[in-house]
Amino acid sequence: MQSLDDLLATGVAGKRVLVRSDLNVPLKDGVIGDDGRIKASIPTLRALASAGARVVVTAHLGRPKGTVDPAYSLAPVAARLGELLGKPVAFASDVVGYSAQETVASLKDGEIALLENVRFEAAETSKDDAERGAFADKLASLADAFVDDAFGAVHRKHASVYDVAERLPHYAGGLVLAELTVLRKLTTDTDRPYAVVLGGAKVSDKLGVIANLLGSVDRLLIGGGMAYTFLKAQGHEVGKSLLEADQLDVVRGFLAEAEKRGVDLVLPVDILAADDFSPTANVVIVPATEIPADREGLDIGPQSRELFASKLADAKTVFWNGPMGVFEFDAFAGGTLAVAEALTKVDGLTVVGGGDSAAAVRKLGFSDDQFGHISTGGGASLEYLEGKQLPGITILES
Ligand code: ADP
Numbered sequence: 001m002q003s004l005d006d007l008l009a010t011g012v013a014g015k016r017v018l019v020r021s022d023l024n025v026p027l028k029d030g031v032i033g034d035d036g037r038i039k040a041s042i043p044t045l046r047a048l049a050s051a052g053a054r055v056v057v058t059a060h061l062g063r064p065k066g067t068v069d070p071a072y073s074l075a076p077v078a079a080r081l082g083e084l085l086g087k088p089v090a091f092a093s094d095v096v097g098y099s100a101q102e103t104v105a106s107l108k109d110g111e112i113a114l115l116e117n118v119r120f121e122a123a124e125t126s127k128d129d130a131e132r133g134a135f136a137d138k139l140a141s142l143a144d145a146f147v148d149d150a151f152g153a154v155h156r157k158h159a160s161v162y163d164v165a166e167r168l169p170h171y172a173g174g175l176v177l178a179e180l181t182v183l184r185k186l187t188t189d190t191d192r193p194y195a196v197v198l199g200g201a202k203v204s205d206k207l208g209v210i211a212n213l214l215g216s217v218d219r220l221l222i223g224g225g226m227a228y229t230f231l232k233a234q235g236h237e238v239g240k241s242l243l244e245a246d247q248l249d250v251v252r253g254f255l256a257e258a259e260k261r262g263v264d265l266v267l268p269v270d271i272l273a274a275d276d277f278s279p280t281a282n283v284v285i286v287p288a289t290e291i292p293a294d295r296e297g298l299d300i301g302p303q304s305r306e307l308f309a310s311k312l313a314d315a316k317t318v319f320w321n322g323p324m325g326v327f328e329f330d331a332f333a334g335g336t337l338a339v340a341e342a343l344t345k346v347d348g349l350t351v352v353g354g355g356d357s358a359a360a361v362r363k364l365g366f367s368d369d370q371f372g373h374i375s376t377g378g379g380a381s382l383e384y385l386e387g388k389q390l391p392g393i394t395i396l397e398s
């Protein structure tokens with residue numbers, strides 16, 4: 001796989017370089033919430049601009065469904081990017097149309113332009129190869145080389161991720177390389193004990209990753225909403241807790257597989273059982289095997305927190321995806337807090353993946369540097385750990 005450094009070594013002064021960035025920030029009424037992704041995209045853009053490239057950035061924002069929707073315009077992002085870079089960023093009001101062509105043609109060496117939301121074009125996400133290809137031809141005609149720096153989109157076979165790379169000399173940007181370096185450590189020559197903590201709302205989102213991880217981890221800790229389907233599969237009643245009854249057979253299979261492979265599969269032993277899904281619900285702490293019929297589990301209990309922390313204490317590698325409880329309500333954030341704290345004490349590599357998980361650790365007051373790595377691409381990192389081919393990576397390797 002060729003990298004940004006390889007491209008820079010060829011000399012980029014005067015060359016037009018198309019960069020696929022991840023600028024998918026929370027935006028409400030034109031106001032940007034967390035600008036972390038814009039900040040993260042800057043090193044690659046700056047390196048290219050400093051070397052004299054004419055930098056053309058393409059990115060998506062939200063899900064505008066293939067039509068022009070001003071609510072999803074990247075214009076505010078162009079402005080913020082300019083502020084952060086300390087120099088203006090030209091903005092094209094379309095993706096590959098007249099404005100894009102004019103904007104790119106007027107770029108001088110070292111200047112940066114951002115194209116309008118690539119998902120305004122229905123062809124970007126089309127399942128039809130020819131349709132995506134025709135659009136990718138137009139994108140590719142705007143540049144001499146392509147850099148993919150959008151790790152959060154590498155699991156998508158989209159025109160600006162996959163097809164455009166087929167049409168131009170292609171290179172992995174700094175962000176994509178950093179993510180891959182960490183994820184490789186979770187799948188090859190992993191330092192052991194290797195523990196994975198999974199939580200979040202739904203088991204069905206994470207079936208593939210659980211199946212694959214059972215072949216590689218030493219310990220698998222399950223909390224959050226998905227724990228109740230595991231408890232039920234063991235024959236316990238879970239009251240009104242989240243339950244995916246249609247996954248019980250699959251989960252029974254996981255329990256048997258874990259046993260066969262000697263994986264230490266750890267479930268909560270106590271639960272905060274609430275009488276309502278509410279921040280002010282009445283709560284009792286009950287054994288995980290005795291959840292009352294009229295209550296729902298919204299967080300793992302104090303003994304479970306200790307148990308989980310003890311299973312992480314001597315781990316050399318930890319991957320964590322999915323909150324342990326409904327952390328959005330302070331009363332049910334304790335389990336997530338305990339796991340986050342346990343990760344900060346691990347003497348080894350710790351990786352946090354998943355949008356809500358990353359949001360949770362920041363909300364709970366942790367700083368990014370207390371963890372080995374916080375993945376910018378939740379879906380992409382899970383698919384990587386599932387052992388799936390990621391189209392955006394496959395094409396960079398070709
Ligand atoms: P990520 O985005 O990190 O992959 P998910 O999207 O899978 O995480 O799950 C996050 C959601 O899971 C949160 O909104 C949280 O409130 C919810 N959740 C966690 N535990 C429970 C629970 N016991 N009952 C209901 N929802 C839960």
Ligand code: MG
Nearest residue numbers: 354355356357
């Ligand atoms: Mg989520």
